[in-house]
Amino acid sequence: MKITEEIKISDNGFVFNSKTGDSFNLNPFGLELIKQIAEDKDFASTRDGILEKYDIDDLTIEKDYYEFYALLKHHQIIAQGDPLDFN
Amino acid sequence: MSKKKLTVAVTGLNNTDNPGPGVPVIRGLKDSKDFDVRIIGLVYENLEPGIYMEGLCDRIFQIPYPSAGSDDLIVRIEQIHQQEKIDVMIPNFDAELFSFMKNEQRLLDKGIHTFLPSLKQFQEREKDQLAKYGEKYGVKVPESINLSSVGQISDMEDKFDYPVMVKGQFYDAYKANNEEQVKQAFYKISAKWGFPVIVQEFVQGTEVNVIALGDGKGNTIAAVPMRKQYITDKGKAWGGITLGDEKMMDLTRMLIQKTLWKGGMELELIKTNGGEYYLIEINPRIPAWVYLAVGAGQNIPDALIKLALGRDVKPMTEYKIGKMFVRYSYDVIVDLEKFAAISMNKEI
Numbered sequence: 196m197k198i199t200e201e202i203k204i205s206d207n208g209f210v211f212n213s214k215t216g217d218s219f220n221l222n223p224f225g226l227e228l229i230k231q232i233a234e235d236k237d238f239a240s241t242r243d244g245i246l247e248k249y250d251i252d253d254l255t256i257e258k259d260y261y262e263f264y265a266l267l268k269h270h271q272i273i274a275q276g277d278p279l280d281f282n
Numbered sequence: 283m284s285k286k287k288l289t290v291a292v293t294g295l296n297n298t299d300n301p302g303p304g305v306p307v308i309r310g311l312k313d314s315k316d317f318d319v320r321i322i323g324l325v326y327e328n329l330e331p332g333i334y335m336e337g338l339c340d341r342i343f344q345i346p347y348p349s350a351g352s353d354d355l356i357v358r359i360e361q362i363h364q365q366e367k368i369d370v371m372i373p374n375f376d377a378e379l380f381s382f383m384k385n386e387q388r389l390l391d392k393g394i395h396t397f398l399p400s401l402k403q404f405q406e407r408e409k410d411q412l413a414k415y416g417e418k419y420g421v422k423v424p425e426s427i428n429l430s431s432v433g434q435i436s437d438m439e440d441k442f443d444y445p446v447m448v449k450g451q452f453y454d455a456y457k458a459n460n461e462e463q464v465k466q467a468f469y470k471i472s473a474k475w476g477f478p479v480i481v482q483e484f485v486q487g488t489e490v491n492v493i494a495l496g497d498g499k500g501n502t503i504a505a506v507p508m509r510k511q512y513i514t515d516k517g518k519a520w521g522g523i524t525l526g527d528e529k530m531m532d533l534t535r536m537l538i539q540k541t542l543w544k545g546g547m548e549l550e551l552i553k554t555n556g557g558e559y560y561l562i563e564i565n566p567r568i569p570a571w572v573y574l575a576v577g578a579g580q581n582i583p584d585a586l587i588k589l590a591l592g593r594d595v596k597p598m599t600e601y602k603i604g605k606m607f608v609r610y611s612y613d614v615i616v617d618l619e620k621f622a623a624i625s626m627n628k629e630i
Contacts, residue, residue, distance in 0.1 A: 201526060203604070211604055213525060213526040213603045213604055214525060214526055214527050215488070215509070215525070215527075215553075216490075216508075216509030216511065216523045216525050
């Protein structure tokens with residue numbers, strides 16, 4: 196899934212949608228996640244990287260990841276693809 | 283190369299919480315790379331803030347309201363012209379445009395250039411004609427009904443669900459959630475702006491706007507889309523940001539090409555959550571947020587005076603996306619003499 200081309204992500208976590216004018220603030224972890232998504236990394240490799248870096252369990256990562264992913268879709272930061280394809 | 287000296291008369295110096303476009307238009311003109319402008323500020327009221335802003339206008343004159351009659355207004359402009367030799371006149375109020383359009387040739391004969399839409403262009407985009415306009419040019423517009431009395435509210439209720447937008451022909455718009463609120467808005471608007479009072483179907487979505495300039499031959503000389511980020515209780519933008527939205531640009535270019543629009547304009551649109559665009563209003567003049575377009579790279583006031591003088595202007599296609607404006611209020615300290623001069627002599 197691709198971040199849409201009108202989305203600009205600053206290094207400090209500020210996300211701007213140049214088509215709608217919407218802007219969002221990401222915390223450092225959100226920024227890390229969105230960068231991984233922008234690089235087209237799948238959930239498994241993102242999860243493995245997070246498990247190495249943080250003291251966190253599998254289930255929490257999965258829950259937070261998909262929650263964040265749904266938010267990105269809702270705000271049209273990620274291109275809307277097949278509604279049945281969740282990743 | 284030295285800049286060409288030019289005298290430009292501008293109205294709309296009411297930089298209040300419902301601002302006229304005069305002050306930002308002047309700022310754009312002063313940024314011109316080609317002209318060294320001398321500004322003649324034309325005001326209707328003696329407390330229009332632009333009168334008192336240092337370094338803005340070289341001369342100020344009070345002029346009669348268009349409601350006093352087109353002739354009184356034009357005669358006054360001609361008197362001012364005798365003293366000041368106006369090269370270009372930029373009227374900035376909807377309500378005065380009719381007088382200036384009607385007297386375009388008379389002013390030109392005296393050497394005063396304007397760049398305004400034709401009467402036909404002006405009238406066909408009027409709020410009470412918007413449904414026909416949408417049909418003619420293939421643009422989605424909200425359904426509307428023109429009210430001349432409160433008795434017609436029941437007709438309106440047969441057609442629309444609440445909420446609805448109640449609008450005056452020139453200015454003012456209120457969202458009404460029930461019959462009582464429609465009545466209140468109807469009385470308020472009709473007392474100020476006359477009839478008809480327009481009731482429009484409420485379209486849910488985000489309000490977005492485009493400022494544009496047409497050369498009268500179908501070319502879009504400038505166009506910048508914007509989203510209001512901070513809206514006052516009068517519905518005015520107090521902050522906004524430029525957008526990169528090709529659909530809005532295509533819609534603007536299509537309308538200018540089909541209507542051969544001449545002059546500045548503002549398209550007010552609602553973008554629905556489904557990504558559809560509804561045209562809710564066309565303002566037939568430069569809007570008050572014009573300086574955002576200047577800051578983003580398209581100096582519309584400068585291009586407009588070039589077109590008024592008959593120069594060729596190439597379409598500006600680039601602008602910076604994500605440029606913002608934020609308005610602020612500011613207390614100007616004024617000596618009584620200045621206020622007395624405009625009040626008593628009608629000029630400064």
